[in-house]
Amino acid sequence: MIEARNPILPGCHPDPSICRAGEWYYLVSSTFEYLPGLPVLRSDDLVRWETIGHVIDRPGMLDFDGIKSSGGLYAPTIRHGLGQFWVACTLVDPENPSRGGNFLVTASDPAGPWSDPVMLDVEGIDPSIAFDDEGRVWLHGTRLAAEPEWHDQTEVWVREYSPARGALVGDEQVIWRGAVHGAVWAEGPHLYQLDGRWLLIAAEGGTEFHHAVSVAYADQITGPYVGNRANPVFTHRQLGRTSRVIGAGHADLVQAPDGSWLAVMLAMRAADGRHYPLGRETFLCPVVWEDGWPVFAPGEGRLPDAVPIPWAVEDAPQGSWQPDDRITGVVGPADPRWTALRALPAEVAVAEGDAWHLPVRTASLHEASTPAFLGLRQQHADVDVRCTLDVRELAMQESAGLVLRQSERDHVAVIVTRAPDGLRLCAEHCRRGEQQRRDLGALPEADEVELALRGRGYDYTLRCGEVEVITADGRDLDASSTGGFLGLWIGAYATSEGAEPHGAVRITRFTYAPAQAGGDR
Numbered sequence: 001m002i003e004a005r006n007p008i009l010p011g012c013h014p015d016p017s018i019c020r021a022g023e024w025y026y027l028v029s030s031t032f033e034y035l036p037g038l039p040v041l042r043s044d045d046l047v048r049w050e051t052i053g054h055v056i057d058r059p060g061m062l063d064f065d066g067i068k069s070s071g072g073l074y075a076p077t078i079r080h081g082l083g084q085f086w087v088a089c090t091l092v093d094p095e096n097p098s099r100g101g102n103f104l105v106t107a108s109d110p111a112g113p114w115s116d117p118v119m120l121d122v123e124g125i126d127p128s129i130a131f132d133d134e135g136r137v138w139l140h141g142t143r144l145a146a147e148p149e150w151h152d153q154t155e156v157w158v159r160e161y162s163p164a165r166g167a168l169v170g171d172e173q174v175i176w177r178g179a180v181h182g183a184v185w186a187e188g189p190h191l192y193q194l195d196g197r198w199l200l201i202a203a204e205g206g207t208e209f210h211h212a213v214s215v216a217y218a219d220q221i222t223g224p225y226v227g228n229r230a231n232p233v234f235t236h237r238q239l240g241r242t243s244r245v246i247g248a249g250h251a252d253l254v255q256a257p258d259g260s261w262l263a264v265m266l267a268m269r270a271a272d273g274r275h276y277p278l279g280r281e282t283f284l285c286p287v288v289w290e291d292g293w294p295v296f297a298p299g300e301g302r303l304p305d306a307v308p309i310p311w312a313v314e315d316a317p318q319g320s321w322q323p324d325d326r327i328t329g330v331v332g333p334a335d336p337r338w339t340a341l342r343a344l345p346a347e348v349a350v351a352e353g354d355a356w357h358l359p360v361r362t363a364s365l366h367e368a369s370t371p372a373f374l375g376l377r378q379q380h381a382d383v384d385v386r387c388t389l390d391v392r393e394l395a396m397q398e399s400a401g402l403v404l405r406q407s408e409r410d411h412v413a414v415i416v417t418r419a420p421d422g423l424r425l426c427a428e429h430c431r432r433g434e435q436q437r438r439d440l441g442a443l444p445e446a447d448e449v450e451l452a453l454r455g456r457g458y459d460y461t462l463r464c465g466e467v468e469v470i471t472a473d474g475r476d477l478d479a480s481s482t483g484g485f486l487g488l489w490i491g492a493y494a495t496s497e498g499a500e501p502h503g504a505v506r507i508t509r510f511t512y513a514p515a516q517a518g519g520d521r
Contacts, residue, residue, distance in 0.1 A: 002312035004047045004284050006245075006305055007269070011379030012279030012487030014207070015075040015188065016264040017128075018254045021085070025254060026110050027264065028055065028087060029282060032072040032486060033064060033368075034339040038089060040078070040110050045312035046262065046284060051336040053111040055087050057344070061117060062103075064342035067093050068368040069407030070484030071100075072342075074125050075188060075250070078110075081131035082163070085110045088120075088127035088139060102127045102141060104161070118166050122157065129161075130191040130198075130221065137161040138221055139168060142187040142202075145177060152184035153177060156202060158191070158222060175223040178204055179214035179231035186214070188250040191221060199294070200225050203249040207266070207280065207485070210237050211249030215294060234285075234296035236303070241273030245303055247280065253287065253294065258311055261287040263296060267303055269381070271457060277474035278378055279487020330354075331376065331510045339377075339489070343370040355390075355508045360398050360494040360501040366408050366435060374507065375405065375491020378455065382515035385453040385490050388508045392447050394418045395503030399426070400494040402451035404460055404472060409433040410482045413493075414451050414462040414469040416443065418503070423449070427462075427470035432482070440469060448508065453490055456515070 009016070013029040020026075023044050031037045037056030043049045056062060056073065064072060076089035085107045091100040102124065103117035120127065124143025131137055140158040156176035162169045178186035179202075188203040200216045212232035216225035236248040248267040255261050263285045268276035284307045288298045297304060331337065333351035340348045348370065350357040361372040387402045394400060394416075401415035408430075415426040415437075423443040429436045443449065443464070452463045458474040479485055490512070494505045 001308050001310060002047055003306035003308050006283045006303055007281035008284045009282035011281060011377040013282040014266045014280035015250050016266060016282040017077040017252045018264045019079050020254050021080040026078055028076045028078045030074055032070055033067050033342055035344050037073045038076050045309055047309055047312050055105060055114050057112060059347060062091050063099055066368050067342060070486055077128040079129040084108050086129050088129050090125045120168060122168060126187050128190045132193055137163060140189050140191055142189060150182050154186045156186060156189045173222040175225050176200060176202060179227045190252050192253060201251055204232055209246050211247045213249050213251045228293050243273060244269060244271060246270050246273060248303055263287050275475040275478045275480055277478045277488045329511055329513060331512055337376045338374055341370055341373050345374055348372050349374055355506050357504060357506050358494050359504040360496050362496055362498055362501055364495045364497055365403060365411055365493060366430060368408055371493055371495055373491055373493040375489040376512060378488045378490055380514040381457050383455045384513050384515060386511045387451045387492050388448055390448050390506035390508050391416060393504040398496045398503045400505040402453060402462060403491055403493055404453060405489045406477045406482050406486060407484060410477055412470055412472040414464055416449050425464055
């Protein structure tokens with residue numbers, strides 16, 4: 001029997017949401033300050049996935065200018081109803097809350113194009129969508145409680161949405177404030193109409209080690225909701241720090257064609273029970289129903305290493321991929337994994353056949369702006385990356401390099417700079433916003449330089465040719481140490497460090513290869 005191996009989407013794919021339309025499953029996840037935003041992935045068996053598009057994929061759809069790392073696009077929900085696809089999401093800017101907010105987009109084809117965002121007049125995060133039997137649309141989401149009983153208590157609201165008016169209508173109802181007294185961040189809510197009742201699933205405990213899933217029922221969508229006496233019904237926190245998978249939660253349900261149920265949720269692979277450089281990943285969990293309630297991972301109570309898929313066929317549909325197969329080898333400009341910071345890749349670089357032409361920009365990696373950066377999320381704990389840069393167009397005092405990035409405040413890089421005496425090699429480590437750079441001397445004059453990254457668990461080494469430039473500990477770079485919500489990204493960049501830019505570099509070859517394909521997942 002074919003199995004879906006966990007995580008089904010390795011690397012930073014947090015806050016997953018899923019729906020099924022016909023024979024296809026569609027999944028979206030958070031992307032924060034990286035664009036294009038909200039990848040739409042498709043599968044007909046939950047095993048093999050392909051990226052068919054992105055929700056936020058046009059200039060000007062949303063304003064990302066100046067949004068700091070781990071701001072941006074939070075916790076999308078995807079649904080199919082009334083003959084079209086819907087995605088609700090939040091643009092978060094902690095420094096300027098008025099320019100963010102919850103929004104809704106629609107499309108007849110999940111591959112796009114998606115409509116321009118319709119902003120919703122409601123505060124908070126994690127909006128979701130439900131359709132009732134009468135064809136009415138209901139939006140719901142999370143926000144900090146108006147009158148909290150404890151710090152970081154949140155409340156879940158629900159309100160009808162009018163597609164004709166493009167606005168929320170009618171009265172709002174607060175339907176949930178958490179299952180456990182004192183538990184923080186009841187969030188990521190989803191509502192499902194099942195057998196004449198409404199099921200609420202919500203995360204709880206914060207998206208970290210204490211993450212959990214709680215459930216409740218009501219006869220009407222507006223409540224009142226009664227929680228399961230077993231709440232939280234699913235978590236990994238009772239497994240302690242010896243568990244290699246922590247933080248399970250933020251679940252979304254889907255029914256398979258054979259009538260069985262499953263859930264996608266986020267969790268983190270942490271070899272030491274604490275640190276997870278790959279970020280929050282998407283896992284699959286079997287679900288059964290007992291006494292009318294969903295039971296996650298029945299008989300085990302933890303995310304399995306693999307989930308049997310009885311209806312899957314041996315032959316993958318055309319255009320699909322297994323994660324390990326798809327991400328091995330050369331990554332050309334057409335690969336949908338390429339991302340840029342606060343702008344689309346095509347806004348900062350030009351595809352030239354199998355290469356990228358990357359004009360130098362003023363911005364550096366240390367600013368919450370749009371540097372000349374192109375990168376991919378790290379998806380394997382053991383990985384080898386090679387990047388060949390053509391530096392002939394690099395102007396005087398301009399730099400280019402390969403970076404392992406958590407944020408503008410935390411990253412490591414190997415850098416090549418055009419100096420009056422030729423090319424020079426530098427190492428850079430930015431810790432909590434403090435930049436440390438070491439000049440390692442002159443490089444032989446050449447048209448191209450080859451930069452490389454070797455990752456083995458928490459140990460990273462960046463090289464230039466055969467020269468070891470800098471090492472880093474992934475435990476110092478992951479979100480549990482630095483704050484925020486991101487996994488690590490690996491990419492190339494170019495900067496004039498504030499001066500007027502004149503040059504460019506070409507990424508002539510970029511390869512990403514798991515050290516043992518599939519072995520470190």
